[in-house]
Amino acid sequence: MKEKKKEESLKYLGAIGGLLAAYGADAQITYVDIADTTLNTNNATWNLNIDEDSLGVIDYRFIQYVDTSIFNVSGNFIQALGSASNSVLGLDYGNYAYPFNLSPGDSIGPGKAFKGAGGNAALGQLAMEISGSGQPNDKFNGAINGLVGLRFRAEVDDTLRTFYGWIRIDVAADYKSLTVKDYAYNTREGEGITAGEGSNWVGQKELEEARFALRQMDESLFFEIPNSSGELQIISSNGALIKEETFEEGNHRFDLNTLPKGIYIARLISNGVSEEIRVVSY
Numbered sequence: 001m002k003e004k005k006k007e008e009s010l011k012y013l014g015a016i017g018g019l020l021a022a023y024g025a026d027a028q029i030t031y032v033d034i035a036d037t038t039l040n041t042n043n044a045t046w047n048l049n050i051d052e053d054s055l056g057v058i059d060y061r062f063i064q065y066v067d068t069s070i071f072n073v074s075g076n077f078i079q080a081l082g083s084a085s086n087s088v089l090g091l092d093y094g095n096y097a098y099p100f101n102l103s104p105g106d107s108i109g110p111g112k113a114f115k116g117a118g119g120n121a122a123l124g125q126l127a128m129e130i131s132g133s134g135q136p137n138d139k140f141n142g143a144i145n146g147l148v149g150l151r152f153r154a155e156v157d158d159t160l161r162t163f164y165g166w167i168r169i170d171v172a173a174d175y176k177s178l179t180v181k182d183y184a185y186n187t188r189e190g191e192g193i194t195a196g197e198g199s200n201w202v203g204q205k206e207l208e209e210a211r212f213a214l215r216q217m218d219e220s221l222f223f224e225i226p227n228s229s230g231e232l233q234i235i236s237s238n239g240a241l242i243k244e245e246t247f248e249e250g251n252h253r254f255d256l257n258t259l260p261k262g263i264y265i266a267r268l269i270s271n272g273v274s275e276e277i278r279v280v281s282y
Contacts, residue, residue: 089150152164216279225268
């Protein structure tokens with residue numbers, strides 16, 4: 001395991017500009033690059049003691065299920081352990097918790113919705129299928145370089161204090177494997193971090209791949225058009241064009257509640273470049 005500590009200003013990733021939040025100029029980021037670890041067997045687990053405290057307390061656990069015999073379930077989950085305040089950035093719907101799949105540069109910190117996998121032994125559902133049917137609210141099915149926002153409590157000077165971090169994962173489109181890649185956290189108590197901050201892989205290549213920063217947060221689709229104007233297309237699961245709208249240069253929000261409930265593809269096209277993600281109206 002390689003560990004690298006950096007003291008640096010929080011990064012303002014230009015292509016995502018208005019969507020980022022700054023927490024201060026002296027963030028101390030601990031970044032850990034592990035050998036890519038893949039879970040691909042039933043009941044496989046991977047444990048994370050994110051701050052590597054001497055007590056060996058497990059803060060988070062990833063769990064992989066593959067064709068479970070009772071319910072024919074495949075899928076992957078993150079479990080918040082340790083302190084009851086440990087959680088991930090996301091929302092709860094009914095009896096389920098859905099962590100957000102963040103884009104590089106998204107803010108993680110105070111004031112955010114840490115409800116996905118909130119509390120000791122609660123499960124955050126990354127992606128799951130039951131008898132061949134996927135779940136519409138999942139945010140990670142087929143994710144490459146998906147980023148999960150973390151909030152955890154650790155004892156410092158005999159006092160429990162709150163810290164924020166992120167972890168990067170891939171999730172197979174067939175629901176049957178999950179790969180953990182790296183993670184980081186801000187060592188300053190109560191200070192936030194941005195998704196991917198402190199890592200070497202957040203650079204121009206990632207910004208180009210996420211050119212429009214398309215992402216769903218709760219019931220809204222957010223995106224940025226850096227130059228000229230762009231066309232947003234909403235496409236149904238059977239390939240039909242449901243909606244098409246033109247947006248000018250800048251940051252935008254599209255209300256997904258204007259669509260009937262279901263799963264869609266959101267495609268943004270500008271200057272001959274296109275980007276698309278799966279979104280859910282619920």
